[in-house]
Amino acid sequence: MHRQEESGEDIVIVGAGLAGLAAALGLHRKRVRSVVLESSPELRASGFAFATWPNAFRALDALGVGDEIRKLHLHIEGLRVMSSSTGEIATEVDFRHEFCCVRRDVLLQVLAAELPEGTIRYSSKIVSIDEHGDGAKILHLADGSALRAKALIGCDGINSVVARWLGLAKPSHSGRSATRGLARYPDGHGFPPKFLQFFGNGFRFGFMPCNDTDVYWFYTWSPSPDDDGVDESGARMKQYVLTKLRSSKVPAEALELVERSDNAPAAPLRFRPPLSLLFASVSKGNVCVAGDALHPMTPDLGQGGCAALEDGVVLARCLGEAILGGGGGGATGATEKERIESGLRRYVGIRRWRSIELIGTAYVVGLMQQSNNRIISFLREKVLSRVLAGRLVKMSDHDCGTLSS
Template identity: 70%
Template structure:
């Protein structure tokens, strides 16, 4: 669990903001943690009956047979679903079927990696962030032996070829940081990363206004996770918000399926659709706020514009840090 956030201006090396992560939130003490995605997925999978998850099952098309949705998969198999929940990522086929707007390119890209220290890294439980000068970078310990780091920037013609391999991307990031006032300890973390742990990708997001009027659910179909609210990673809330979706969806759908009555299928169908509509109402504005806030924070923190940099470093750094904590201080309710 992290105790503090330290924000450093990349152009000057000055600390522009320190924030205490141990303060009290609306519902008790705040907890800010860095969790490896693969370990989280393994933990979630371990709670399910064996064989529940089918891998490499990309949806090709969705057809309807009364109340049943028929899914054609890329491997040729067919699934029939009483309820279809699209958690199929940023390129979601289910979101497209619902008519949601296609995710847009933010104009930025991101690289990230993991540095391994078998004997312990010795870093404090602190989130260290570097902003401005055309990039946004940071590092935070996952545990006593691993440190996660990230780097976002706006690609230009001069960057061509940087994404051809992990080695070139790693060197590109190091060169960018060495041209700024970034401490040697931060460079050493990136330099220690294995090539297999360095990844890069363009950053995309769903325009938040499109979610205001878009269909998050339709009949017995809905979306969750990146299929619903793909966002830039500037809040660190992508995985958290997907878990929120899961809790709210399980509650709404569970209440619909728990009822037993004599009316049979038609009554259950109506309850399922009502449950999914309730889920959509609860998650719509949270999704809009997450996407818009992440985009805005990333734009301001990364900017090398002189006016934006001055306002950010002198006045806005506290506001941005506060928003980071506020967006994490959210209660999606109990199952």
């Protein structure tokens, strides 16, 4: 098929997920135009919902949509961690900070609605990237067309084409898997605004309300040979979760959550080895990555989506100011190409260590929470549960800043 080259796009963002839309909206707030390429025909809301800690709300406030998200979701007042083997409360933490369980589809719709019409181009899947002699990137799409970009931002998830082009290490399998669901109660669920977690017996299960009618739940476990095939269909996975929960000290209302949900597809939990990011080329010239394309991590801190929003704000600030000639954009008289490259290097300098710390901490916390080792299990239930809960809160105490230096 003949490929048509299209010109005129300064900033091309690949992926209309949290990081991609946050970056696009941040640039729009700074009056810098971008185009977002999304491979699917519409916004995707995989994952159902995500924990939204104070660091995420700071990013949402910087983007100008924080109050709208607050109105649509309940404020979660605290965390209760319980043993699924004994039913005892291991620790309880009252949140003195902002925390919600935000529906992913709602947030994506709010972000997209703030963008100029035509910013998101759906059914636009990148299959390869070439480099033009002047440094511009030529993006070849699945439909045979091509797009020229002065700056390329990969927000295309854990299987990122852009991350692969940069040469970043492939995400590793953590040895654990997860499934998630959303239970709907049209007449109201009646659950208190609490985040409940159960651990032990080789799994971690938790749930919390998003609003008055929707409750999000998750289940993570380490598959064994006996579990072969349970994740081949959502229906089998749902029954597997119900069987495991019925054999544990989990309350009946938690079982009802799973029963009320649609079939629950499972996926392996993967992460990018944190040390691989120490010297990796997170940016190369006028190309960089953000969100899961940069820092895929296990969900044990509830920081994947939050970090993606942070990325979007920092990237928009650094790149926007560089393009407009503001702070951090390189020496006076620098060319546009030099300013773009300088802005992306500045972004990487801010986000590299934060990404390494989040990935590494999430991995360790996950191992400790799900370990069947008798010594770790004893310490977890008697001592470590409060330490781990405190770590969740500490990692959320981060401020990515505003859209201005």
